[in-house]
Amino acid sequence: MSGNSFGQLFRLTSYGESHGAGLGGVIDGCPAGLSISEEEIQQELDRRRPGQGIASTARKESDTVHLLSGVFEGKTTGTAIGFHIANEDQRSRDYSTIQNVFRPGHADFGYDAKFGFRDYRGGGRSSGRETVSRVVGGAVAQAVLDQYGISVMAYTREIGGIEAELADLDGVQERPYFAACDDVIPLWEERIKEIMAQGDTLGGIVEIVVTGVPAGLGEPVFDKLDARLAYALMGVGAVKGVEIGSGFEAARSLGSMNNDPMTAEGFASNSAGGILGGISSGQSIVARVAIKPIPSIAQEQQTVTRDGEETTIRIGGRHDICAIPRVNPVLRAMTRLCLADMLLLQRRNISL
Numbered sequence: 102m103s104g105n106s107f108g109q110l111f112r113l114t115s116y117g118e119s120h121g122a123g124l125g126g127v128i129d130g131c132p133a134g135l136s137i138s139e140e141e142i143q144q145e146l147d148r149r150r151p152g153q154g155i156a157s158t159a160r161k162e163s164d165t166v167h168l169l170s171g172v173f174e175g176k177t178t179g180t181a182i183g184f185h186i187a188n189e190d191q192r193s194r195d196y197s198t199i200q201n202v203f204r205p206g207h208a209d210f211g212y213d214a215k216f217g218f219r220d221y222r223g224g225g226r227s228s229g230r231e232t233v234s235r236v237v238g239g240a241v242a243q244a245v246l247d248q249y250g251i252s253v254m255a256y257t258r259e260i261g262g263i264e265a266e267l268a269d270l271d272g273v274q275e276r277p278y279f280a281a282c283d284d285v286i287p288l289w290e291e292r293i294k295e296i297m298a299q300g301d302t303l304g305g306i307v308e309i310v311v312t313g314v315p316a317g318l319g320e321p322v323f324d325k326l327d328a329r330l331a332y333a334l335m336g337v338g339a340v341k342g343v344e345i346g347s348g349f350e351a352a353r354s355l356g357s358m359n360n361d362p363m364t365a366e367g368f369a370s371n372s373a374g375g376i377l378g379g380i381s382s383g384q385s386i387v388a389r390v391a392i393k394p395i396p397s398i399a400q401e402q403q404t405v406t407r408d409g410e411e412t413t414i415r416i417g418g419r420h421d422i423c424a425i426p427r428v429n430p431v432l433r434a435m436t437r438l439c440l441a442d443m444l445l446l447q448r449r450n451i452s453l
């Protein structure tokens with residue numbers, strides 16, 4: 102266990118740091134003969150790319166993916182798929198201000214406690230930039246999901262406590278709210294600008310909806326589909342909570358309200374979020390992900406040095422105001438990776 106890989110049969114191993122030469126990965130276990138379009142992978146990367154939209158870091162990267170192996174004439178060959186994304190705008194400067202000081206809310210203290218050493222050029226390995234590799238992995242995983250007609254949406258439900266009106270969302274097939282950098286709704290835009298002017302940052306809630314998952318996918322114990330999905334999503338930086346279906350609201354509900362009545366036409370509601378007993382019910386899978394405010398704020402904060410001396414820090418550099426919406430394609434990618442892996446595990450045991 103190195104902590105750099107995700108998945109059992111469909112496995113992504115990633116490498117790279119925010120201010121190193123670049124980032125990339127190897128995808129193992131992808132079946133042969135699946136159509137892969139480099140343009141589609143790039144489109145997904147473009148949704149996560151820094152330097153676009155009001156909530157984004159000013160760092161400019163093209164995030165151009167180079168497929169190195171495992172794809173020939175547009176199809177997977179069944180061998181390892183290697184890919185690389187070069188860093189182009191590191192502008193690695195003098196990081197001495199954070200070299201020996203822990204940034205509150207960031208990964209510095211934890212990394213130092215574990216390794217006794219860290220790459221202090223920006224976020225290093227803990228930077229949100231690490232998520233480029235997940236987006237490529239997820240785009241390839243979608244080729245497995247395409248065989249089943251499964252699609253995964255990730256869109257914003259809430260920014261800084263302001264909810265998207267449900268009326269806006271109901272009945273809309275594509276739910277684009279702040280799923281890309283330029284479709285922010287006015288109330289959120291206002292809030293982001295206001296908070297940015299205060300040198301502060303924001304969090305929010307992203308909802309994931311998966312359609313087309315056949316009933317019967319998952320495992321009855323330990324590797325339950327909901328457990329694996331929560332694991333996949335919690336492994337993304339800045340994620341502090343995952344709920345499936347009615348989630349935490351279920352704790353305040355009643356059995357008579359929370360149960361999904363069953364009719365000859367199917368389930369009458371979806372409090373379960375599409376998963377019963379760790380196995381898909383055939384309904385849409387619904388998960389909500391809580392994203393914390395970006396830890397790097399422009400205000401002065403209380404902290405300590407690596408020697409334990411009290412000090413203050415004001416963080417400079419190029420930072421997001423909110424990880425949303427750049428995190429949305431990352432969460433979609435993790436959902437895709439999780440489902441592709443579960444489908445291959447299931448295919449090995451039972452035909453679906």
Ligand SMILES: Cc1cc2nc3c(=O)[nH]c(=O)nc-3n(C[C@H](O)[C@H](O)[C@H](O)COP(=O)(O)O)c2cc1C
Pocket residue numbers: 158206207208224227228229230232337338339340393395396397419420421422424427428431
């Ligand atoms: C897409 C994305 C972008 C992020 N951008 C920033 C950023 O610009 N500045 C920052 O301090 N943290 C940013 N974060 C959050 C940190 O990476 C994260 O809080 C840190 O690694 C600590 O991990 P934790 O929050 O899961 O404990 C970003 C995270 C993601 C997923």
Ligand SMILES: C=C(O[C@@H]1CC(C(=O)O)=C[C@@H](OP(=O)(O)O)[C@H]1O)C(=O)O
Pocket residue numbers: 119120150151158159160162222223224225227228229230231338418419420421
């Ligand atoms: C560059 C990206 O976002 C970065 C995410 C990030 C962090 O701490 O998570 C901090 C900033 O970069 P640095 O590592 O230089 O401090 C952001 O600019 C990206 O996502 O591509």
